[in-house]
Amino acid sequence: MTSSSSASSSSPAPKKDPWDLPDVSGLTVGVLGGTGDQGRGLAYRLARAGQAVIIGSRAAERAQQAADELGMGVEGADNAECARRSDIVIVAVPWDGHARTLEALREELRGKLVVDCVNPLGFDKKGAYAIRPEEGSAAQQAAALLPDSRVTAAFHHLSAVLLADPETEKIDTDVMVLGEVREDCAIVQALAGRIPGMRGIFAGRLRNAHQIESLVANLVSVNRRYKVHAGIRLTDM
Amino acid sequence: MTSSSSASSSSPAPKKDPWDLPDVSGLTVGVLGGTGDQGRGLAYRLARAGQAVIIGSRAAERAQQAADELGMGVEGADNAECARRSDIVIVAVPWDGHARTLEALREELRGKLVVDCVNPLGFDKKGAYAIRPEEGSAAQQAAALLPDSRVTAAFHHLSAVLLADPETEKIDTDVMVLGEVREDCAIVQALAGRIPGMRGIFAGRLRNAHQIESLVANLVSVNRRYKVHAGIRLTDM
Numbered sequence: 001m002t003s004s005s006s007a008s009s010s011s012p013a014p015k016k017d018p019w020d021l022p023d024v025s026g027l028t029v030g031v032l033g034g035t036g037d038q039g040r041g042l043a044y045r046l047a048r049a050g051q052a053v054i055i056g057s058r059a060a061e062r063a064q065q066a067a068d069e070l071g072m073g074v075e076g077a078d079n080a081e082c083a084r085r086s087d088i089v090i091v092a093v094p095w096d097g098h099a100r101t102l103e104a105l106r107e108e109l110r111g112k113l114v115v116d117c118v119n120p121l122g123f124d125k126k127g128a129y130a131i132r133p134e135e136g137s138a139a140q141q142a143a144a145l146l147p148d149s150r151v152t153a154a155f156h157h158l159s160a161v162l163l164a165d166p167e168t169e170k171i172d173t174d175v176m177v178l179g180e181v182r183e184d185c186a187i188v189q190a191l192a193g194r195i196p197g198m199r200g201i202f203a204g205r206l207r208n209a210h211q212i213e214s215l216v217a218n219l220v221s222v223n224r225r226y227k228v229h230a231g232i233r234l235t236d237m
Numbered sequence: 238m239t240s241s242s243s244a245s246s247s248s249p250a251p252k253k254d255p256w257d258l259p260d261v262s263g264l265t266v267g268v269l270g271g272t273g274d275q276g277r278g279l280a281y282r283l284a285r286a287g288q289a290v291i292i293g294s295r296a297a298e299r300a301q302q303a304a305d306e307l308g309m310g311v312e313g314a315d316n317a318e319c320a321r322r323s324d325i326v327i328v329a330v331p332w333d334g335h336a337r338t339l340e341a342l343r344e345e346l347r348g349k350l351v352v353d354c355v356n357p358l359g360f361d362k363k364g365a366y367a368i369r370p371e372e373g374s375a376a377q378q379a380a381a382l383l384p385d386s387r388v389t390a391a392f393h394h395l396s397a398v399l400l401a402d403p404e405t406e407k408i409d410t411d412v413m414v415l416g417e418v419r420e421d422c423a424i425v426q427a428l429a430g431r432i433p434g435m436r437g438i439f440a441g442r443l444r445n446a447h448q449i450e451s452l453v454a455n456l457v458s459v460n461r462r463y464k465v466h467a468g469i470r471l472t473d474m
Contacts, residue, residue: 018462018463126442126444127441127442128445129444129445130445130447130448132369159473162473172472172473173472176455178455201459201463202458202459202462202463203455203456203458203459204364204454204455204457204458204459205363205364205458207363207366208365208366208367208451208454208455208458210367210448210451211367211447211448211449211451211452211454211455212448212452212455214445214447214448215448215449215452217441217445217448218413218415218440218441218445218448218449219440219471220441221439221440221441221442221445222438222439222440222441222471222474225255225439226255226438226439226474228473228474229473230471230472230473230474231471231472231473232469232470232471232472233469233470233471233472234456234459234467234468234469234470235409235410235467235468235469235470236396236399236409236465236466236467236468237459237463237465237467
């Protein structure tokens with residue numbers, strides 16, 4: 001449960017069936033930034049799939065209010081308590097507050113499986129564009145700030161509109177999961193697979209997170225041009 | 238047919254049907270680096286779809302040999318003649334030779350619709366990783382080196398194995414097309430749509446090309462883990 005840097009568990013040519021994923025139904029999922037659109041939408045989908053979910057926010061009351069609105073047993077807490085009580089902690093805070101939030105939670109996140117889903121983007125008159133963090137990506141920034149956590153990256157390309165829409169039964173998309181440790185990625189893949197329509201797919205190490213995070217800028221262009229809420233599917237699998 | 242920098246043609250909120258694409262069946266497509274795996278595969282698929290194709294290479298004989306092997310009326314020429322004689326010029330050279338090749342062809346590519354499909358990647362023991370060109374992306378490098386050409390980017394995520402396999406009738410994937418000028422992108426989208434199974438989808442400006450190019454590093458990881466030739470589909474459209 002401590003560092004995630006063991007090389008043996010991330011061999012490039014595994015013999016295991018890559019679709020053989022663990023049972024994660026008993027794990028509690030915290031969502032930092034769970035009152036924002038993306039975090040709230042993910043909390044909703046995971047709770048609807050039967051997962052125990054705690055919404056975290058800077059202010060416990062706001063988290064509690066969002067949790068009450070979602071129902072389904074979702075709880076609310078301040079970010080520190082949310083992190084402490086969760087097995088898996090999804091980071092869905094705005095990019096602006098990413099480093100600050102994680103630095104402040106280093107102790108609470110020790111040993112936890114952290115799932116960064118932050119997309120560092122800028123917007124101007126020409127639309128969205130990628131911001132490149134000094135560390136290479138938001139996920140790599142998280143890994144640098146949380147050396148004792150098990151940092152992965154996933155859930156970047158989900159439409160907040162579709163996540164929140166109760167009429168949408170299935171969200172037809174793949175969730176690309178990145179990380180250094182096979183077992184940690186497998187847990188996140190299994191978690192994604194709990195949501196109807198989604199598959200969790202291992203898609204590389206954290207050093208290849210930047211393009212996954214910033215692909216959202218392209219989806220913004222697609223959505224504008226075609227009036228859709230585009231997601232990503234990988235083909236031939 | 239000269240510069241492509243007119244702002245009016247790339248308005249963010251078009252009223253046109255985004256699926257209304259031009260007829261490109263009469264255009265000649267050149268493929269620079271057409272003797273490499275990706276270029277050759279693209280040449281094969283486009284010729285098979287009925288497009289007039291010229292394979293370009295540094296050495297005319299090698300291009301001619303590749304063209305003869307493909308048949309279907311494909312022609313071979315050195316890169317300069319290939320560029321001169323083509324309406325659309327696909328750049329499928331190795332990243333190593335990208336800048337050098339384009340610089341040498343500036344005159345021949347004047348006014349041409351250039352489609353960059355180069356993925357700047359490095360490889361080491363841990364797999365593939367993205368290389369970030371000084372200009373931001375290979376496509377932006379092309380645009381900087383070819384100020385009088387109409388530079389777009391597309392065809393990054395196609396499996397060379399599937400492209401080359403004559404048994405594969407359909408390649409089930411979307412081709413994300415990037416560029417500054419709507420009409421130019423539409424031509425490339427239409428060209429992609431000529432290949433069975435493919436859709437050409439506008440996916441943003443050239444400043445968002447880096448993540449499209451480097452996403453191939455993630456597909457390399459997916460292919461290794463799952464033993465597939467993964468492609469990309471956009472959902473909800």
